[in-house]
Amino acid sequence: MSENLHVFETPYDTAHAVAEIILAKAKANQKLSLPLNIAVSGGSTPKILFTILANDYAESIPWHFVRLFWVDERCVPPTHPESNFGMTYESLLKHLPIHDANIFRMQGENDPEKEAERYRKILKNELPQKNDLPQFDIILLGMGDDGHTASIFPNQMELLQSSYTVSIGIHPVSKQKRITLTGKTINQAADVIFLITGESKADVLRQILKREPTFDTFPAAFIHSNSSIAEFYIDKQASSEL
Ligand code: 6PG
Numbered sequence: 592m593s594e595n596l597h598v599f600e601t602p603y604d605t606a607h608a609v610a611e612i613i614l615a616k617a618k619a620n621q622k623l624s625l626p627l628n629i630a631v632s633g634g635s636t637p638k639i640l641f642t643i644l645a646n647d648y649a650e651s652i653p654w655h656f657v658r659l660f661w662v663d664e665r666c667v668p669p670t671h672p673e674s675n676f677g678m679t680y681e682s683l684l685k686h687l688p689i690h691d692a693n694i695f696r697m698q699g700e701n702d703p704e705k706e707a708e709r710y711r712k713i714l715k716n717e718l719p720q721k722n723d724l725p726q727f728d729i730i731l732l733g734m735g736d737d738g739h740t741a742s743i744f745p746n747q748m749e750l751l752q753s754s755y756t757v758s759i760g761i762h763p764v765s766k767q768k769r770i771t772l773t774g775k776t777i778n779q780a781a782d783v784i785f786l787i788t789g790e791s792k793a794d795v796l797r798q799i800l801k802r803e804p805t806f807d808t809f810p811a812a813f814i815h816s817n818s819s820i821a822e823f824y825i826d827k828q829a830s831s832e833l
Contacts, residue, residue, distance in 0.1 A: 595819075595820045595821065595822050595823060596823045596825070597825070598826070598827060598830045599827070600826065600827055601826055602636060602639050602788040602789070603639060603643070604826070605636075605786065605788055605825060606636065606643050606824075607643055607647075608824055609640055609784060609824050610643050612729075612784065613627075613644070613652065614648060614651055616728060616729060616782070617652045617653055617654075617656055618652075618653065621653045621656045626656050626658045626693075627729070628658045628660065628717075628718055628719075628726075628727050628728045629657060629730070630659075630661060630727050630729070630730045630772065631659065631660075631661060631675075631679060631731045632661075632662040632675070632731055633661075633662075633663065633664070633665070633675030634733040636789075637679075637731060637733060637786060638682050639788075640731070641678075641679060642682050645686035649687055649688075654687050654688050654689050655689075655690065655693075657689060657693065659689060659693060659695065660695045660713075660727065661675060661676065661679075661695070661770075662730060662732060662741045662771065662772050662777070663675065663741045663742040663760065663769050663771040663772065664699045664769060664771075665768075666700075666703050666706075666768040666769060667699050667767075669698075669699065673767075675699075676697065695713055695717060697710055697770045699770065703759045703768045703770060704759065707755070707757045707758055707770055710757045710770060711755060711756050711757045714756050714757065715756075721779060722779070724775060724776060724779040725756055726780060726781060726817065727776075727779075727780040727781065728781050729782045729783075729784060730772070730777055730780040730782070730783050730784070731786060732784065732785050732786070732821075734785055734787045734796070734811045736791040736792055736795060737809075738795045738799065738810060738811050738812065739810050739811070740785070741771045741810075742760030742762070742769035742770075742771035743771060743773070743774065744760060744762065744810065745808055745809060747760055747761065748810060748813075750771065750773050750810075751773070751810060751813045752774060752775070753775065754775075756772065756775065757770060758770075758771060758773050759771070774810075774813060777814055778813075778814060778815050778816065778817065780816055781817055783815065783821040783822065785814075785821055785822065785823045785824065786824050786825075787824070787825045787829045788825065788826040788828065788829050789826070789828050789829055790831060793829055793830070793831045793832040795809055795811075796823075796825065796829055796830070796833070797833055
């Protein structure tokens with residue numbers, strides 16, 4: 592199995608392995624007196640990770656060095672049950688000493704175009720720039736069973752190449768608008784980590800990882816890190832067709 596693929600028994604074990612990566616990178620940056628700039632996704636799998644971080648890593652991770660951004664956000668208020676920020680706040684942020692100044696929320700309640708523009712400016716002002724692009728230390732991604740990642744859906748592949756660092760995705764079924772990092776921003780990150788669990792992801796994951804003829808119909812297939820390939824942290828169920 593390729594070196595960028597890490598398979599674990601359960602979703603909990605998979606998320607725990609990612610938590611250990613965040614711990615190691617936060618400590619490494621702390622030694623260099625550097626912040627850890629991390630962008631997180633929404634969804635059920637990141638929620639497992641956030642709960643682990645809140646329960647088991649509140650003391651060990653130097654949270655005052657962590658600056659938190661979002662990969663994407665549904666265009667709803669933060670109190671809405673579908674809000675990625677709302678989920679992150681309930682499962683992680685309200686349990687940790689992260690200063691408000693280090694939390695860069697995508698404001699889903701705002702006009703989408705205005706919010707995308709506002710967030711572009713935040714990334715330009717708050718992150719190191721490399722090749723004229725904002726560079727995150729870590730970007731945590733999920734993958735939908737349709738192969739979407741962030742809020743880049745198969746019918747909006749152009750967002751992978753967008754000249755904007757932040758743009759607007761539209762869910763193909765619900766037509767819900769979402770603020771999303773674009774492919775160029777994601778692929779600029781020092782480390783890109785997919786956290787993927789569940790049987791429902793196995794078919795698409797096989798097509799992507801085995802480069803089957805259909806692989807390039809899925810946005811997740813076009814994701815890599817600035818200097819390498821993306822890391823896949825997956826559970827046994829998601830790996831069942833590999
Ligand atoms: C979102 C996420 C999205 C998510 C995938 C996987 O806002 O919905 O950013 O890209 O990561 O849909 O979600 P699950 O982990 O819940 O399967």
